[in-house]
Amino acid sequence: PAIAAVIPAAGVGQRMQADKPKQYLRLHGKTVLEHSVQPLLSLESVGQLYLALSADDPYFAATGLTDPRIIRVEGGAERVHSVLNALQHIDAVRYPWVLVHDAARPLVRRADIQLLIERCLAAGHGGILATPVRDTMKRGQQQVQHTVDRTDLWHALTPQFFPTALLTAAIGGALAAGVAVTDEASAMEWAQQSVLLVEGHSDNLKITRPADLQLAAFYLEQNR
Numbered sequence: 001p002a003i004a005a006v007i008p009a010a011g012v013g014q015r016m017q018a019d020k021p022k023q024y025l026r027l028h029g030k031t032v033l034e035h036s037v038q039p040l041l042s043l044e045s046v047g048q049l050y051l052a053l054s055a056d057d058p059y060f061a062a063t064g065l066t067d068p069r070i071i072r073v074e075g076g077a078e079r080v081h082s083v084l085n086a087l088q089h090i091d092a093v094r095y096p097w098v099l100v101h102d103a104a105r106p107l108v109r110r111a112d113i114q115l116l117i118e119r120c121l122a123a124g125h126g127g128i129l130a131t132p133v134r135d136t137m138k139r140g141q142q143q144v145q146h147t148v149d150r151t152d153l154w155h156a157l158t159p160q161f162f163p164t165a166l167l168t169a170a171i172g173g174a175l176a177a178g179v180a181v182t183d184e185a186s187a188m189e190w191a192q193q194s195v196l197l198v199e200g201h202s203d204n205l206k207i208t209r210p211a212d213l214q215l216a217a218f219y220l221e222q223n224r
């Protein structure tokens, strides 16, 4: 099927404490945003890529992103609002499936995106890239209450891949119900839709703090 992509890229990157939003910082020869977008655009099945940018974004025009499949839309107050606004622009009949991927995840592998798409289409429902938790997990405030069984705990990554109409309705419904929507899957869970876990790679990190950018540069230099 034809697939649309949504990239929320309207954040300010407060935790990064840089002079511009982190998606526009340079990493291994180009911007973080270009790294994040490129593997999606490399897929022929991706026919449109909606980029949610802040209304007064002065940086996008200077990137090398000129692919005609890119459509600029306005971001919102939080990530979920940026994603929802982009989703509402998509013709779900032409593009029945949508990939949502953070602008701040420049290391995602093309092969992992393909695996996510294949597994979800075979299952007939949506899913997410995720990695198993490796550390021993504790619950508690000041002191440990108990150790949490990690055998079924995962880190949720992006991309996340869902039927367009179901995801748009689920996010709208979850927001109206006051549910915290920190990723697309959380809205689908709220709507009682199945979400497949597809194992990705833990180097698909989200650039959040300065050290993450150094780590990302290191991975790229290793030419994984």
Ligand code: CTP
Pocket: 007, 008, 009, 010, 011, 012, 013, 014, 015, 016, 021, 022, 023, 052, 075, 076, 077, 078, 079, 080, 082, 083, 102, 103, 104, 105, 206, 207, 208
């Ligand atoms: N994002 C967005 N619109 C917002 C907030 C975030 O499109 N109102 C995007 C970011 O640009 C990023 C992704 O959502 O690609 C993940 O968000 P996060 O890592 O939290 O980025 P920021 O919000 O920019 O960073 P911070 O929370 O440190 O300010």
Ligand code: MG
Pocket: 011
């Ligand atoms: Mg944020």
